[in-house]
Amino acid sequence: MIEFKLPSLGADMDQGKLVEWKVKPGDVVKRGQVVAVVDTSKAAVEVEIWHDGTMLEQLVPVGETVPVGTVLATLLAPGETPEQAAAQRRAAPAARPAPKQTAPAAAVAAPISATLAQRKPISPAARKHARELNVDVEGIAGTGPHGAVTVEDVEKAAAAARAGAVPAAADRYAEMRKAIAAAMSRSKREIPHYYLSETIPMQRAAEWLARENEKRPVTERILIGALQIKAVALALAKTPELNGFWKNGTFEPATGVHIGVAISIRQGGLIPPAIHDVDKKTLAELMRALSDLVARARAGSLRSSEMSDPTITVTNLGETGVESVFGVIYPPQVALVGFGRMEARPWSEDGKLFTAPLVTASLSADHRASNGIRGARFLAELRERLQHPEEL
Amino acid sequence: MKRLSYREAMQRDPRVFLMGEDVGCYGGCYAVSRGLLDEFGPERIRDTPLSELGFVGAGVGAALGGMRPIVEVMTVNFSLLSLDQIVNSAAAFRHMSGGQFSVPLVVRIATGAGRQVAAQHSHSLENWYAHVPGLTVLAPATVEDARGMLAGALADPDPVIIFEHVQLYNAEGDLPEPWTTDIRSAAVRRAGRDVSLITYGGSLPKALAAAERLAGEGVDAEVIDLRVLRPLDTPAILASVRKCRRAVVIDEGWRTGSLAAEIVAQIAEQALYDLDAPPARVCSEEVPIPYAKHMEDAALPQTEKIVAAAKAVIGSEVPA
Numbered sequence: 001m002i003e004f005k006l007p008s009l010g011a012d013m014d015q016g017k018l019v020e021w022k023v024k025p026g027d028v029v030k031r032g033q034v035v036a037v038v039d040t041s042k043a044a045v046e047v048e049i050w051h052d053g054t055m056l057e058q059l060v061p062v063g064e065t066v067p068v069g070t071v072l073a074t075l076l077a078p079g080e081t082p083e084q085a086a087a088q089r090r091a092a093p094a095a096r097p098a099p100k101q102t103a104p105a106a107a108v109a110a111p112i113s114a115t116l117a118q119r120k121p122i123s124p125a126a127r128k129h130a131r132e133l134n135v136d137v138e139g140i141a142g143t144g145p146h147g148a149v150t151v152e153d154v155e156k157a158a159a160a161a162r163a164g165a166v167p168a169a170a171d172r173y174a175e176m177r178k179a180i181a182a183a184m185s186r187s188k189r190e191i192p193h194y195y196l197s198e199t200i201p202m203q204r205a206a207e208w209l210a211r212e213n214e215k216r217p218v219t220e221r222i223l224i225g226a227l228q229i230k231a232v233a234l235a236l237a238k239t240p241e242l243n244g245f246w247k248n249g250t251f252e253p254a255t256g257v258h259i260g261v262a263i264s265i266r267q268g269g270l271i272p273p274a275i276h277d278v279d280k281k282t283l284a285e286l287m288r289a290l291s292d293l294v295a296r297a298r299a300g301s302l303r304s305s306e307m308s309d310p311t312i313t314v315t316n317l318g319e320t321g322v323e324s325v326f327g328v329i330y331p332p333q334v335a336l337v338g339f340g341r342m343e344a345r346p347w348s349e350d351g352k353l354f355t356a357p358l359v360t361a362s363l364s365a366d367h368r369a370s371n372g373i374r375g376a377r378f379l380a381e382l383r384e385r386l387q388h389p390e391e392l
Numbered sequence: 393m394k395r396l397s398y399r400e401a402m403q404r405d406p407r408v409f410l411m412g413e414d415v416g417c418y419g420g421c422y423a424v425s426r427g428l429l430d431e432f433g434p435e436r437i438r439d440t441p442l443s444e445l446g447f448v449g450a451g452v453g454a455a456l457g458g459m460r461p462i463v464e465v466m467t468v469n470f471s472l473l474s475l476d477q478i479v480n481s482a483a484a485f486r487h488m489s490g491g492q493f494s495v496p497l498v499v500r501i502a503t504g505a506g507r508q509v510a511a512q513h514s515h516s517l518e519n520w521y522a523h524v525p526g527l528t529v530l531a532p533a534t535v536e537d538a539r540g541m542l543a544g545a546l547a548d549p550d551p552v553i554i555f556e557h558v559q560l561y562n563a564e565g566d567l568p569e570p571w572t573t574d575i576r577s578a579a580v581r582r583a584g585r586d587v588s589l590i591t592y593g594g595s596l597p598k599a600l601a602a603a604e605r606l607a608g609e610g611v612d613a614e615v616i617d618l619r620v621l622r623p624l625d626t627p628a629i630l631a632s633v634r635k636c637r638r639a640v641v642i643d644e645g646w647r648t649g650s651l652a653a654e655i656v657a658q659i660a661e662q663a664l665y666d667l668d669a670p671p672a673r674v675c676s677e678e679v680p681i682p683y684a685k686h687m688e689d690a691a692l693p694q695t696e697k698i699v700a701a702a703k704a705v706i707g708s709e710v711p712a
Contacts, residue, residue, distance in 0.1 A: 123668040125637050144707035150668040151637060 001085035002051045002075040006038065006060075008068045009047075009307040013040045013179070017065040018072065019161045021134045022046075027055045029075065034303060036072065037162065041175035042271055043297070044162060047304040053077050056085060062134050121148035133158040163300045176269045187331050191246070192367040195326045198379040200386055201349070202342050202357040208389040224342060225316050226287045228361075230392045232314055232337050233257045233278035235381040241370040242335040242363075242378055243311050251334065251369040260310025260330065261290065263297045272330055273302050274310035283392060318342055324360035334366035335375075337382075395424055397542040398462070402432055405460055408546060411438035411447055412464030412500075421466055422502065422561045448474035448499065452481045455497040460546050468503040468517045468555070475520070482551040483526030497551045498542070504557040504594040504644055505692055511680035514688075516644040518593070519651040521553050522622040528552045529622040530575055533596035535565030537619060540573030548575070555621070557594030557644075578625035580632065584614035587702045588632040590655060591642035592618035595693055599642050602698035613702060621651060629655060630663050637668035638705040642693050647675035669705040674698050 006016055016038040023035045034046040035055070053075035060072045076085055122130075122137055126149045130137035133154060140157045142149035205227055213221040236243045236257055244253040257279040260272035275281075275289045296302055312333055317325045318341035325338035340360040347356040361382055365375045385392065401408045410425060416439040419426030429437040440447035444465055451463035465471040471478075482495045505514035522529045528548060532538040538556065545552035552575070581596065582603050591599045596617050603613040616632050618624065633639045639659055643652035652673040659671050677691040 123637075124665045125668045128665045142707075145669050145704055146707075148669065148707065150707065152668075 001056070001080065002053050002077055003071045004035070004049055004051075004073045004075055006066055006068050006070045006072055007047065007304055007308060009038070009040050009045050009304050010042070010179075010183075013042075013068060015065055015067045016040050016045075018060050018062055019044055020062060020158070021058055023055050025055050025057060029053055029055060038304075039161075040307070041179040042269065043265075043302055043307075044300045045302050045304050045307050049075075051075065051077070056082065063136050063139070121146050123148050123150050125151050126154045130154045135161065180270060183330060184328050187328050191329050191331060191334075193329060193364050194367050194372055194375065195362060195364050196372065196375045196379055197324055197326070197360055197362040198383055200359050200361050200383045201347055202359050202386065205386050205389040206342070206357050220284065220287070222283050222287045223290075225318075225339070226283055226290055227386065227389060227392055228316065228339050228359075229259055229261065229275070229278060229290070229314050230281070230283060230286055231382055231385040232312070233259060234392065235378055235385050236312065237279070238381050239370070239374050239378040241374060242365060244334060244369070245311070245332040246334050246366055246369055247332050254311035256311065258309050258311045260313035260333070261293060262313060262315040262327075263294055265298050271297050271302070271307075272310055272313050273297055273306040276305070276309075312337065314339070318359065324362050326362050327364050329364055329366055334369040336364045338362040338364070395426065395428065397539045398425060398428060399431070401462070401542055401546055402428075402436060405546070407458065407460040408462065409436040409438065409454075409459065410462045410464065411440050411451065413440055413442055413447075413466050415439060415464050420464070422558070424464075424561070444470050444473035445477060449477040449481070451497050451499070452477050452485075452495055455482075455495045455551075456485070456493055460496055460498075462498045462500060462542075462546070465499060465501045467509075467513045467515075467558075468501050469512050469515055471499075471501050472517070474499075478521070478527070478551065478553070479524050483524050486550060487526060494549045495551050496546070496549050498545045498554065499551070500554045500556065502558050503555045504559060505676075505681045505688060506559045506594070508683060508685055508688060510683040514681035516594075516676065518555050518621050519643075519645050519649065519654070521555075522624075522651055522654075524622075526550065527622060528575065529620070530554045531593040531619060531621050532556060533560065533593050533617050533619070535563055537573055538563075541575055541619075543572040544575035555593060559594045560597075563597075575620060576625070578619050578628040579617045580614060580628075581617045582613065582615040584612040585636055586612045586614075587638040587640060587706060588614045588616060588629075588636040589640050589642060589698065589702065590616045590618065590629060590632070592621060592651075593644070595642045595644055598693060598695045599698055601695045602702065605695065605699050606702055609703075611702060611706060624655065624658070626658055626662070629658065633659050633663045633671075634666040637666055638702075639667075639671040640674060640698065640701045640705060641671065642674045642698055644676055644693055646678050647673060648678060650675055669707065672701045672705050674701050 018036060019039045020037040023029055029035055029049050031050055031052050032048050035049045036047045037044050038047050056074045056076050058073045060066055120138060121142060123144060127137055129151050135154055135158045137149055140149050140153050142153055144150040209222060209224060240253050243257055244251060256277050258274040258276045259278045260274050262270060262272045264270055273293055275293060278286060313330050313336045315325055315327050316339040318339055322340050324340040327336040327338045329336045342357050342359040344355045345358045347354060347358060361379060363375045363379055398410060414421050415425045416429045416437045448463055451461040454461045482497050485493045485495050503518060504516050521527055530541050532541050545554055582600060589599045589603060599615050603615050606613045614632050614636055641652040641655045643650050645651055652675055656671045656673060674693045674697050679691055681691055682688050
């Protein structure tokens with residue numbers, strides 16, 4: 001028997017609300033499949049499962065808020081029978097932490113004593129559809145005849161749940177602000193930051209990109225930001241101590257380069273979901289992944305792996321017009337790379353003075369994991385990589 | 393239109409003849425058979441005495457004897473006199489003879505109100521006939537069907553009752569080929585997705601008008617013309633209801649024990665879990681149809697009532 005537990009979807013998450021089950025008991029699930037949607041304080045996140053198996057029992061009902069680590073469901077391993085699973089469970093009854101009871105969960109429990117006359121009017125089709133969508137139909141306000149809940153009401157409620165609008169927008173903003181505050185306070189409290197910056201000439205990169213984009217349809221054009229992210233990924237090869245996590249008093253290097261991209265969302269929210277294996281992606285693949293990630297982050301449909309495992313974060317405040325940004329590291333990561341705006345400024349090279357598009361790149365790094373000289377090496381490598389855009 | 397279809401049928405098959413009150417010299421009380429007497433002669437265009445029991449019975453006998461009679465009954469109220477011949481004879485012979493005899497009889501009956509002819513000439517009793525196994529009951533609501541259904545009815549080896557609503561006799565429309573239409577299926581007269589307006593015969597124009605009005609208010613109504621009242625095209629009804637999730641059945645018969653009641657029962661039996669609201673009915677008030685114009689209008693399903701019922705099942709307006 002496999003236990004599917006609520007994963008931590010970021011350092012700032014200690015509980016989550018189950019918004020939707022994407023699979024039913026009896027469904028066969030594959031490693032990497034999205035099986036549930038969980039509302040964190042930041043977003044509604046699609047949670048993937050990391051085992052092949054068959055969904056056996058869903059222990060946490062939709063609408064319930066439970067702590068990280070709670071067993072959400074049990075699954076049969078491939079080849080396992082329900083009887084074997086039951087025997088295993090009897091042998092270890094304590095292995096299942098009791099889900100935390102919360103007020104909304106109590107409200108979900110149907111009032112069994114309700115008489116027919118007091119019953120909330122719910123159309124048969126709406127009731128059926130709500131079951132299919134795993135929406136709590138009792139909690140939906142009806143707009144049909146005599147205030148009955150209709151299919152449309154259910155669909156709206158489900159869409160709202162997916163978009164993460166279940167808590168009122170203002171509440172969500174407050175929650176997200178609280179989460180950012182907790183993570184950033186922890187970062188500044190625990191992480192001894194050091195900051196470095198480097199001005200990088202972008203003439204070659206910009207010219208090369210302009211030529212490249214001429215060959216591409218408008219929808220496939222690559223932004224300079226994608227080049228910067230790719231250059232960061234490649235530059236990290238020489239300074240792996242910037243790519244990983246500080247955990248339990250020691251540095252754990254990451255096995256891949258998963259770059260968290262800081263994305264602003266409506267009402268002042270900020271999410272840094274990851275693009276996986278950036279160093280192995282082509283620019284075109286990276287650009288597609290970036291566009292997709294931004295769209296989904298703003299629609300509130302991110303996946304759990306994207307939320308939980310960035311190994312370094314890149315923030316780009318160039319669009320807003322600042323010259324440079326010195327960011328706060330997102331724990332347990334150990335570094336954050338910032339880019340300011342790109343603009344033409346005086347520049348000298350080979351004894352000549354001219355104007356060139358420049359950008360200021362910065363590094364905020366955890367001094368526990370690396371020293372300034374390694375950080376400087378990284379920025380030098382980053383600058384070098386951006387002088388050879390064709391190799392990115 | 394009916395006249396055209398009569399002429400075609402009589403030219404095509406010498407076994408076809410027409411009889412009924414005033415069909416010959418007078419040309420039919422709705423002028424349906426005007427001119428046919430001159431063309432086909434008194435052998436095939438036969439005026440009958442005022443005796444529905446007698447001449448419908450004669451039609452049953454002629455059909456048993458190998459003819460293809462078309463019998464006209466002036467109103468459905470009068471047809472009650474002939475119920476014995478239709479229910480106890482025509483509908484039952486195939487069954488009672490173990491399949492040895494069939495009754496290829498077509499009975500044309502005018503039905504419905506709206507002409508200020510009061511309580512003995514205005515009722516809609518289609519459901520009485522649609523109740524009876526052994527009969528096929530048709531209700532053309534368009535010019536095309538009025539013309540095309542007769543050929544299908546004559547081709548049927550068993551008795552077919554055709555109900556023609558008196559308000560539709562003066563309807564005009566284009567006549568596309570082919571001139572025969574099927575007598576098995578319902579038709580979607582207007583596609584929509586919000587509410588299914590299920591109706592037939594004289595109520596079809598009212599339902600279509602209601603759908604137009606609803607469209608102006610952002611409600612996309614589908615209009616189903618049943619066309620065949622027995623056997624009902626249940627799959628077509630359910631398909632529409634499953635799509636729209638709301639249904640209003642419009643039937644000029646009285647509500648209690650109506651065809652609308654049968655349709656609502658079928659919806660409840662087979663599509664309950666696809667419904668977003670209880671099905672609604674717009675039927676005639678349970679009174680003998682009044683003579684006075686304003687009272688007659690008030691007693692019948694009208695476009696305003698259909699619009700109100702549709703809005704009520706959608707929920708934008710709570711019914712009074």
